[in-house]
Amino acid sequence: MTVRVVSYNILVPIFAEETDYYTKCQPQYLKTDYRWNLIQSQLEQEIINHENTIICLQELSRPLLSKFELFFRRLNYTFFHHLYGQQYNDYMGYESIMGKNKLYISDPWKTATLKANVLICLQIVINGKSLFIGTYHIPYNSKEPDVMVIHASVVKDLMYEQAVGQDFILAGDFNIKPQDVCYQVLTEKNYNGYNFPKSNVYEISYQPNFEQVLKSAYCEKNGTEPIYTNFADTPKSSKFCETLDYIFFTGHLTVENVLELPADPDSESYPDQTHPSDHLMIAAIFQLS
Template sequence: MTVRIVSYNIFAPVYADRPDHYFKCKPEFLKSDYRWNLIRSHLKKEIDDHENTIICLQEVSLWFLPKLELFFRQLNYIFFHNLFGQQRNDYLSGIGIAIPMSMQLNSISIIKISDHIRSMSQPREKNTNSSTLESDLNQPISDSWEIAMSTPHVFICLQIIIDNKPLYIGTYHMPCFYKEPNVMAIHASVMKDLMFQLTNGENFILAGDFNIKPQDTSYQALIGKDCVDFNLPQSNTYEITYQCNTKQILKSAYLEKNGIEPKYTDFSHKKGSTRFCETLDYIFFNGDLTVEEVLELPEDPTSESYPDETHPSDHLMIAATFRLL
């Protein structure tokens, strides 16, 4: 029995509909209605062409939500979602997982990762003697753990039954703190170990936009490659009880199937920044699963920036078919 996992950052309209910012894009291709028609078409093709297709989405903003709800209902799917962020940005950071209504669902977990990190920390007692105050003045103003605890990002995990076998499906949109690699390392490590904790030895798949590149230390640590010296930062503000379990590592579907990650999954050229073309999206997994097929992705962009006529998001949709052993 196989299951098809699709992961797609569909690009929130509050970001996309900005022709002055995405100055390399044609304005008509940035319009939400145009993009939605393409997104719907891409998702429907995956559902029509494969059995047991499960859809994991990121940047599910309030504008997209009713359209997605109706779309999935018409295809006899049920859509689990959580919107977070703020009203002024249309709750742009939402995520969701859609599964066929016929699929057996055993459990649902929705976890705010910053709260989970906070649960493994204790504020340090403040010492007001002069030597401590002098020492505090020499400390960096920002604390990576405090930043990691301030994010609104939520993780969704479902347990389903495929061919009488339990399988966990999770999706996450990692906060984009590329200038704070320690924060990214904290979220990546905590997210990985949380998935192992929730699944308790069962098969699982974790898909999403992780905002880390294959050459980043955080990615290397997730897959257990060249991470002998991987250490999370110390905190000046909190006593942290969490320790990364380096024995718990993930496999990546594209890496397993093709021997290499995609050349890129995110492409854009925005005003005031250089052309960005990197891999940020992954389908990780663990357990008795084998990757039968992955969605073929383009080698190089054919336009100056996404979104364009055929790509409704600045991210590519990725997908993999797994066989349960």
């Protein structure tokens, strides 16, 4: 018996339609209606062409919420969601801006706990076999990478806690590259190349479990991570082309196949005519033990 897990950061519409952000994209390909038609077509093919498909989405927001509800209802799917962004942005992230010459000393735990990101974890049963599925979107914070490590470690250990020894899959946009320390913390047992941050503000009871690690579906199947899962040319990051999305797992699961991804982008920037998001959709088929 197999299960197919799809992970897709669909790009929040309010970002896509900012005229001064995706400046290398054709404006007609940034329109929500155009992108929505491509997104639902891609997802419908995943559901129709494969058995036991589970969809994990990131950057779901209010403009598309009702469309997704109708879409999944039509395909006889149960739709679980949680919107945790603020009213002004319609999505789950935010940033802070300060003068370059301002001295800023922060506490990574304080910053991490102020983030509103939410883990969705479901237990499913297929032919009597139990499996936990989680999806998460790690907040991007290049100024404080410790914040991202905290989120990654906590969500990993929380999945272990929820699954209570059973197999689980954790998919999403982790905003980390394979060479980042955060990736090593998630995948390398007893990784000693990093000192977990302490707090000067809070008394932290959480102790990371460095024995509990995850495997990556693409790395297990192909021997390496994809060349890229995110491609965008924006004022903040010119020609950014890196792997940020993963399908992690642990337990008695075997990766049968993964969705083949393009070797190179074929446009100036995503979104484009055939890619409705700046992220690629990724997917993996697992054999249940």
